[in-house]
Amino acid sequence: MPSAPLSPTDRTTATRGRHRMVDDRAALHALLDEALVAHLGLVVGSGAEAHPLVLPTAYAADPGGPDDGGSLYLHGSVAAGWLAPVLAGEVCVTITVLDGLVAARSGFHHSMNYRSAVVVGRPRLVDDETERARALDLVVDQVVPGRSATLRPHTRKELAATVVLALPLAEASLKVRGGGPVDDEADVEAGVWGGHVPLRLVAGEPVADADARDVAVPSDVAARATALGAR
Structure with missing residues (x-):
């Protein structure tokens, strides 16, 4: 049975390079399963003191989670300064895997090969103890699959010190670039080398x-x- 397609909104629709957008929720899930670091974007402060902030963080995804489209789980300290702003509004989370360096025949066409997801929405605080413990296990298993089953249970003190957020995966988009450069014909005819350097972790x-x-x-x-x- 085919996977449900992504349904990007105006906020998650590319204005450039639309041909690189992938309308496949299964491809989004595959990227979320492979990557290791998410970047959480939000606005902190208010009035003249308001400013953007982007934070790298571990994460986990549950395509069958209780949120619309599945759940993207983020975690942090209950004392984190970004917690209140995150819960007060919407956030943007980006997750990228870098697959290669593209060496073109002109500086204009140099690029990178990548798979990159953008998820926009309003996160919720996970306060159900069972879901919170499972989400934290999923974050551990994102780093080392199967690791959580070998560890002692989370203590009450650890759970009390840790906040877990769930972001719906409904409003998400995926862009993918692969292969070599897209050079001007005149540059190709000039005989300059062009190609790409594959990368992997x-x-x-x-x-x-x-x-x-x-x-x-x-x-x-x-x-x-x-x-x-x-x-």
């Missing part, structure tokens, strides 16, 4: 903490390193 071998040097690397961490190309 590569892990090193797991490094044990000083207190764990006599403990074998767990299978979840070893599998994650192997999946990311560790030799």
Whole structure:
């Protein structure tokens, strides 16, 4: 059964490079499953003191979550200064995987290959204890799949110190660029080299903490390193 298409609004529709937009919710889910860092954009302060702020953060996505279109989970400290502004209005979250550097035959056409999602909406505070604990487990598993099942449960103190937000995935868009440069014909005929340099995230071998040097690397961490190309 095909995945439901994305339905970008005016806020999530590209004004340039529309041919790179991907109207496929399954492709959005695949990107969210692969990437590791989200950037949360919001406005803090008020009046003349208002200013934009963009924060990198770990995240997790649950396509079957309770929010419209699924749930994008973000977490932070209950004492974070950005918490009140986030809950008071709408935010923008971007998630990008860089796939290559595009070396064109002119500076104008140099570019990058990427997969990039934009999610816009009003987040909600996750106050249900079961959902909050599950969301935090999903954030852990986004970093190392399967890791949360090997750890002790979250303590009440940890849960009390941590805030979890859920952003609906309904208002989202996805853009993808791949391949080589799109050069002017005259530049191609001039014989200058053009092409692209593929990029990928590569892990090193797991490094044990000083207190764990006599403990074998767990299978979840070893599998994650192997999946990311560790030799």
